[in-house]
Amino acid sequence: MQNSYHVAMADLPPVEADGSSRDPGVLDGLLRAAVEVDNRAWREVFGHDDFTNIPEAYLQSLAQQQNARKRLLLALTGPVFASGQEAGLPLLQPHDDPGDAVVVGTCMIMQSRHDNLHLLDGFEVTVDPDHRRRGVGTMLVRAVETVARDWGVDTLISWGTHENGEGRDDALHPKEGAFSIARDVPALFALRHGFSLAQCERHSVQRVHGTQVSVPHLPHGYELVQWINETPEELLEAKARLNLAMSTDVPKGELELEDEVWTADRVASSERDTYRNWMGLSTAARQVESGELAGYTNIRQRPQLPAVAWQEVTIVLASHRGHGLGELMKAANLEWLRRQWPGTERVHTWNAGENQWMLAINDRLGYQVASVGGAWQKKL
Ligand SMILES: CC(C)(COP(=O)(O)OP(=O)(O)OC[C@H]1O[C@@H](n2cnc3c(N)ncnc32)[C@H](O)[C@@H]1OP(=O)(O)O)[C@@H](O)C(=O)NCCC(=O)NCCS
Structure with missing residues (x-):
């Protein structure tokens, strides 16, 4: 049977000054399911669990909003059940009844409270492998744009992890820097949604x-x-x-x-x-x-x-x-x-592809290229 999908937004109430927090109710289970979706995707992308999210840390980080406004977008199966609304999207409430809805995609968005107020930086759209090519990723990108407009933001920056473009005829090159990326699925997805490759970062690993x-x-x-x-x-x-x-x-x-x-x-x-x-x-x-x-x-x-x-x-x-x-x-x-x-055993690091001085230092420290990060930018 073909699933229907929708996107809802989650916000966790901040921890009070005395360390207490309100009961997150169903949000707790939904957010833990979102962490699982992310972790499965990271394992698929990198082939290891070094970047696995720890659910408790993830929930705590979502609730810490003194320095950045944060929301988690969740792609869910079935019809909308959230009883709240924010920025034109359904907003999940602790007492909502998700029924048998399943989390199939995620995207965390953040806006600094100090500077760069024109920007949502660093979001990554993730869709569970069993639910791809059905428009779920597209729904998440559209939701990001809806929130961005509501928050007065006109610039979006998303990061993708890519295969190295070196030696490939159809590699995508940013304007500056020594690195390029393959025209892989995340690249095709970003291009399809009107993002352009603004920078590449070298991800490298040092065996300690x-x-x-x-x-x-x-x-x-x-x-x-x-x-x-x-x-x-x-x-x-x-x-x-x-x-x-x-x-x-x-x-x-x-x-x-x-x-x-x-x-x-x-x-x-x-x-x-x-x-x-x-x-x-x-x-x-x-x-x-x-x-x-x-x-x-x-x-x-x-x-x-x-x-x-x-x-x-x-x-x-x-x-x-x-x-x-x-x-x-x-x-x-x-x-x-x-x-x-x-x-x-391992130290991971990311450096701008045009930062030849830092890359040279890292080469001397034994870092080896693991993947290439693509910074995708879109002006609304
Ligand atoms: C990239 C990702 C989010 C796409 O999610 P999705 O739900 O499958 O995306 P959609 O179904 O909305 O696809 C939208 C468009 O992206 C492109 N696209 C997505 N997957 C593709 C694939 N396997 N091959 C070619 N093009 C693809 C197509 O243009 C597609 O439009 P179409 O189906 O009309 O041809 C998903 O593959 C994923 O989670 N990958 C791992 C994490 C990641 O790399 N995130 C992206 C960071 S930039």
Whole structure:
């Protein structure tokens, strides 16, 4: 029998100041089913479970909306049963009766509350393999556009994971950068919906145990500072400056990204959210004479997935470049990771295809290409 489908939206009430939260009712089961759909898709795309979502962490992250407005779009079988409405879409309520509706597709959308208000960035449409080629992905994209218009947004950026386009006659190339992607299913889907390829990112993996990495000598006049999880309070202002530089200095391809607005308070609050579900190791370089933080790098891990880590931000302020600080901080952080989290086997990272300096550092640190990320942009 041919299924009928619809898209509904889910929002979780925020956790109260005293740590309590309202009973999510049926939302709990629906959201856990959505995590399963995502996890199956990630396993299919990558062939491993390194990017598996942890349901509790996912639900908590949806409820944390101090720094970003978030909604989860769910593609469901059968007719609409949600009793609420928001932005012209059915809004699921804790007491709704889903009957035998099944979650067959998902898409999380986020809008920063601080900057880039013109933008929904980083959404990914996922459809369960048993329900593909029936227009479910298309329904989700249309729902994203409906919400975007309601929120006053005119720019959409979605990320896809692709086969490397290298050596293929019909590869798709962004305007800049060394990487291209194959004309695979996610690419055809994005093109069909009017998105254009604005940038490629290289996704690469470092095998922690097989890689020989020596930490270079500290250049004269600098020292290393390291911390676990949240940035120490006395470094929050400096971290805000570095996060701003991260938004202004990294290559953006054709992505219409504005400079981000960072304050010490925003750093503290977003890190509080992050480290409810992650662990982090940060290594920074400080200029001894001025006391200025010249740069930092950060690796994260989920407590539930001790074999896997993520190499996140690495930034060096322009006035401190040319001393090898980027590579030094990364190598020192990796050495620390080996001691601190000895069960770590793989580190994943993503870098803009035009960021030849960072890609060269990663090559020296033993990273190997795993896939290519495509940043798909659409102007409404
Ligand atoms: C990409 C994905 C979301 C598509 O979902 P879907 O429900 O099958 O998509 P739709 O049925 O709405 O297809 C819409 C259009 O996309 C294109 N498309 C989708 N799947 C395709 C395929 N296997 N081969 C060729 N074109 C395809 C077609 O143009 C299709 O229109 P058509 O059916 O009229 O020809 C789904 O394959 C998926 O979840 N993949 C894994 C996650 C992912 O890569 N997400 C995309 C990030 S950019």
